[in-house]
Amino acid sequence: MSDDESREIFREEALDLLAELDSTLFELEASPLDMGLVNQVFRALHTIKGSGAMFGFDDIADFTHALESVFDKVRNGELVITRELISTSFAARDHILGLLNGVDEDGNGSVEKGAQIQATVLLLLSGQPLTCTCPPDAAATAAEAAADFASSAPPEAASDPADLAPASASEPTADPVTYRIRIRPRDPKIDKELSLDLLFHDLRALGECTVTLDESGLPELDALAPQTLYLAWDVELTTTAGLSAIQDLFFFTDIDLDVDISPFEATGAVQSAAAPEPQAGPAIPTASAPPATAPAKAAPAAPPQRETPASKSAKDPGNSLRVAADKLDTLVDLVGELVIVQAQISQVVSERSDPTLTSLAEQLERLSADLRDSTLGIRMLPIGSAFSKFRRLVRDLSSELGKDIELLTRGEETELDKTVLERLADPLVHLLRNSIDHGIDLPEERKTAGKRPQGLILLEAEHSGSEVIIRITDDGKGIDPEVLRQKAVEKGLLAPDTELSDKEALKLIFLPGFSTAAKITSISGRGVGMDVVHQAIDALRGVIEIQSVLGQSTTITIRLPLTLAIIEGLQVQVGDGFFVIPLSLVEECVELHQQDVDPSGRKRIINLRGELVPYICLRRWFEIDGEAPEIQQIVITGVEGRRVGIVVDHVIGEHQTVIKSLGRVYRDVEGISGATIKGDGSLALILDVPRLVRSVVAVNVI
Numbered sequence: 001m002s003d004d005e006s007r008e009i010f011r012e013e014a015l016d017l018l019a020e021l022d023s024t025l026f027e028l029e030a031s032p033l034d035m036g037l038v039n040q041v042f043r044a045l046h047t048i049k050g051s052g053a054m055f056g057f058d059d060i061a062d063f064t065h066a067l068e069s070v071f072d073k074v075r076n077g078e079l080v081i082t083r084e085l086i087s088t089s090f091a092a093r094d095h096i097l098g099l100l101n102g103v104d105e106d107g108n109g110s111v112e113k114g115a116q117i118q119a120t121v122l123l124l125l126s127g128q129p130l131t132c133t134c135p136p137d138a139a140a141t142a143a144e145a146a147a148d149f150a151s152s153a154p155p156e157a158a159s160d161p162a163d164l165a166p167a168s169a170s171e172p173t174a175d176p177v178t179y180r181i182r183i184r185p186r187d188p189k190i191d192k193e194l195s196l197d198l199l200f201h202d203l204r205a206l207g208e209c210t211v212t213l214d215e216s217g218l219p220e221l222d223a224l225a226p227q228t229l230y231l232a233w234d235v236e237l238t239t240t241a242g243l244s245a246i247q248d249l250f251f252f253t254d255i256d257l258d259v260d261i262s263p264f265e266a267t268g269a270v271q272s273a274a275a276p277e278p279q280a281g282p283a284i285p286t287a288s289a290p291p292a293t294a295p296a297k298a299a300p301a302a303p304p305q306r307e308t309p310a311s312k313s314a315k316d317p318g319n320s321l322r323v324a325a326d327k328l329d330t331l332v333d334l335v336g337e338l339v340i341v342q343a344q345i346s347q348v349v350s351e352r353s354d355p356t357l358t359s360l361a362e363q364l365e366r367l368s369a370d371l372r373d374s375t376l377g378i379r380m381l382p383i384g385s386a387f388s389k390f391r392r393l394v395r396d397l398s399s400e401l402g403k404d405i406e407l408l409t410r411g412e413e414t415e416l417d418k419t420v421l422e423r424l425a426d427p428l429v430h431l432l433r434n435s436i437d438h439g440i441d442l443p444e445e446r447k448t449a450g451k452r453p454q455g456l457i458l459l460e461a462e463h464s465g466s467e468v469i470i471r472i473t474d475d476g477k478g479i480d481p482e483v484l485r486q487k488a489v490e491k492g493l494l495a496p497d498t499e500l501s502d503k504e505a506l507k508l509i510f511l512p513g514f515s516t517a518a519k520i521t522s523i524s525g526r527g528v529g530m531d532v533v534h535q536a537i538d539a540l541r542g543v544i545e546i547q548s549v550l551g552q553s554t555t556i557t558i559r560l561p562l563t564l565a566i567i568e569g570l571q572v573q574v575g576d577g578f579f580v581i582p583l584s585l586v587e588e589c590v591e592l593h594q595q596d597v598d599p600s601g602r603k604r605i606i607n608l609r610g611e612l613v614p615y616i617c618l619r620r621w622f623e624i625d626g627e628a629p630e631i632q633q634i635v636i637t638g639v640e641g642r643r644v645g646i647v648v649d650h651v652i653g654e655h656q657t658v659i660k661s662l663g664r665v666y667r668d669v670e671g672i673s674g675a676t677i678k679g680d681g682s683l684a685l686i687l688d689v690p691r692l693v694r695s696v697v698a699v700n701v702i
Contacts, residue, residue: 010055011100012322017044018100021093023388025086026395032081041089042071046248048096060099063114066121067092072244079124088120090392176207179246181235182260196233202249207239325418328379332565335375336658339566340677342368343656347679369656376563381421383461383468384412389425390432394457397436404453405440410460416468417563420540424470424560427536431472431556432457434530439476439554449551451475466568466584470558479548481505488514503641506546510534540564541582541673543640543690564659569676571655571684572635572648575624578684580657580676581646585637585689589651592632606634606645615645616696621671639693646689659686670695 021044028037045068053061067089073079095117098109107113181203183196203209217230237246243261250259342364349361387409398405416424440455447453458473481502488494488508500508508514512531537544542560561567561584569580590608592615598604605612615634618624634645657676666672671692672685 007055007057010051010057013051014048014060014096014100017048018093018097019385019388020044022090022392025089025093026388026391028081029083029086035075038071038074038081042068042075045071057099059114060096063092063099063118064096066118066125070121070124073125076244085124088117088124091117092121176238176240178236178238178264179243180262180264181237181246182262183233183235184258185229185232186258199249200235203235203237203246206241206245206249207237209238210236212236323378328418331375332379335372336566339368339372339656339658340679343679344681372566372656376417376565379418379563379565380415381418382412383414383416383421383470384409386421386425386428387412387459387461390428390459393429393432394436397433398440398455401436402442403436403440403455404443405436405455405457408456408458410458411462414461414463414468415562416461416560417565419564420468420560420562423536423540424558427533427558428459428470428472430530430533432459435472435474435476435554439474439478441477445477449477463562464559466562468560468562470560471555473553473555475553478550478552478554479506479509479546480550484508506548509546510544538688538691541688545641567657567659569655569657569686570635571652571678572618572633572646573650573652574618574622574648575626577622577624578652578678578682579618579648580655580684580686581635581637581689582686583654585639587636587638587643590634590636590645592634592647594628594630594632608636608643611643613643613645615647616692617647619647619649621692621696637689639690644689644693646687646692655684657684657686 021041024037024040024044028034028041031037045064049061049064049068052058052064070079070085074081074085079085094104094106094108095113098104098107098113101109103109200209200211212234214232214234215230217232218224219230239246243263246261250257346361346365349357391407391409394405394407435457440457441449443453446455456475458471460473461468461470463469481500482505484505485494485500485508488511489496491513493511493514494500494508509530510533514530534544537558537560540560541564542558544559545557546554547557548554561582568583570583570586572579572581590606592606596606604615604617606615607613613636619626619628629649633648633651635648635651636643636645655676655678659674660676662669662672662675671688673688673691674686675683676686678684
């Protein structure tokens with residue numbers, strides 16, 4: 001493996017660790033006494049530091065070392081978790097990301113920003129309170145503070161920031177100390193051969209080490225149970241490395257052991273110190289035992305009090321495989337071509353009366369469908385991977401605006417196609433920023449309104465058939481439809497005499513240039529955010545809706561297809577042309593007799609079981625030549641909370657649709673989102689029903 005490949009592997013693993021670190025820090029802020037979470041943070045930092053030094057990222061290793069020392073002190077009870085510590089850790093995490101990806105717009109990854117954060121870390125290590133946070137432009141002052149603080153250390157102190165902290169039993173000592181280490185398997189039931197050779201090798205590297213096998217747990221021969229380990233080990237280690245160095249060996253092992261570390265004091269008394277909780281893994285016998293190997297069974301370590309999605313996904317890395325995204329994209333494209341060929345084969349076979357070919361075609365169709373579903377499933381990612389990023393956004397932005405806001409998430413396990421998830425990130429950021437800025441009011445205003453001072457934003461996702469529904473709900477002041485009407489009239493976006501229902505007025509916020517902000521800030525007021533959201537959701541073939549109760553809450557609902565690659569559609573025909581309507585939007589089909597059609601073309605409404613439903617005539621909209629049949633079909637669809645019919649000549653049936661992008665000439669045709677290849681090799685256009693309805697309404701065709 002080349003150096004470049006090794007560095008790229010480190011970079012990918014570091015990005016995963018930083019994502020886990022981000023989630024864990026949020027959990028730790030909510031549960032500051034949870035040592036399991038402290039250990040997770042320490043483990044992530046330690047791994048980034050060690051791997052960074054190994055692969056030549058010395059700047060990352062040097063920067064991470066000081067923060068790792070802070071959390072080592074937390075583990076040893078010398079520091080406590082505070083909001084300032086969490087904020088500094090978030091800033092350090094962002095800086096490490098900048099060192100990996102290059103300097104970002106906030107200066108993360110720059111020497112100045114690193115010096116600023118280092119100065120804060122030094123204060124944390126010294127135990128001094130953080131009375132203020134250095135502004136971004138005070139990097140030089142921070143660097144000077146770091147230098148002053150370092151120079152104030154005793155002459156014999158090391159230059160490493162971690163060594164500026166007071167000495168403790170966990171740090172290296174000048175005189176050797178002898179420790180007694182008791183090692184026992186946590187679960188005696190074992191089922192595979194493993195060895196403790198590496199662990200004892202690392203212990204011997206710390207100093208003079210003697211290992212003694214404890215056979216006292218062995219029963220009589222006739223009482224021996226197969227696959228049960230009765231042995232334990234006593235280790236005497238004399239070292240100057242310090243207690244934390246010994247604990248780290250067990251902290252990062254994948255062996256599930258109970259370990260007690262007891263330093264011998266001058267009086268001969270023993271002071272007990274438990275080793276850190278190891279990762280899940282099997283109990284392993286030592287190479288110094290008479291049998292060098294023995295069977296072992298994996299037993300999970302005790303989980304932290306609160307698990308993050310990142311920690312859940314990392315429990316069994318042996319069952320996962322990292323694959324480049326472009327390879328998955330190529331696989332999906334190949335499966336799409338296979339689906340098209342399968343449809344062509346099925347059509348040819350249907351024209352012949354050969355039972356053998358028919359049976360083979362049916363098997364091919366079944367296998368093709370299974371392969372399609374499996375391949376698309378590989379591209380599915382839990383939406384929680386995106387949700388975790390928004391918690392940081394809410395935390396930082398609410399602090400900037402002087403608001404106290406809590407973000408709750410539900411349905412993190414809901415899966416969505418990778419491409420959809422990536423393109424959904426920006427719209428969700430816009431929506432959350434609007435909820436924080438416009439929706440949630442200040443604590444004083446909330447108290448006056450009889451609400452609790454802390455605002456709440458609920459971000460949730462769920463599956464609904466072939467769609468994913470995402471909701472953002474805040475308990476803020478709601479949206480006043482009358483204010484929206486007035487603003488739209490003031491900006492010339494709405495005629496003064498236009499009558500709108502409250503539901504229609506709420507949709508005004510999606511108009512280009514519309515904003516209710518009193519002044520322009522870095523957060524809002526330019527009237528581009530919600531317009532961008534609407535366009536992005538349209539591009540994803542999704543639908544966005546707003547519901548609001550004035551003075552109480554606002555809910556924004558987004559409906560998205562599970563994938564953009566292959567969908568189930570309803571194939572219809574108009575004249576000689578074929579169209580596909582996404583099946584997720586179709587509710588039912590009814591007949592339209594020619595005698596019920598208004599000759600003037602002005603009245604396009606049917607009475608559907610007592611409900612008046614408007615319809616769009618595709619022949620008229622796309623100006624398709626020819627006479628309509630005596631009996632046409634109306635496909636009833638559900639669009640943005642209302643029912644709209646689409647009139648076609650014939651309904652052919654369901655069609656497994658492989659979506660192909662249109663060329664530049666046809667890309668902006670209103671009401672068309674793509675094309676697909678039919679079984680006979682001809683093309684069918686895929687209807688963008690929500691956009692089609694809005695376009696028709698805009699020109700008053702309905």
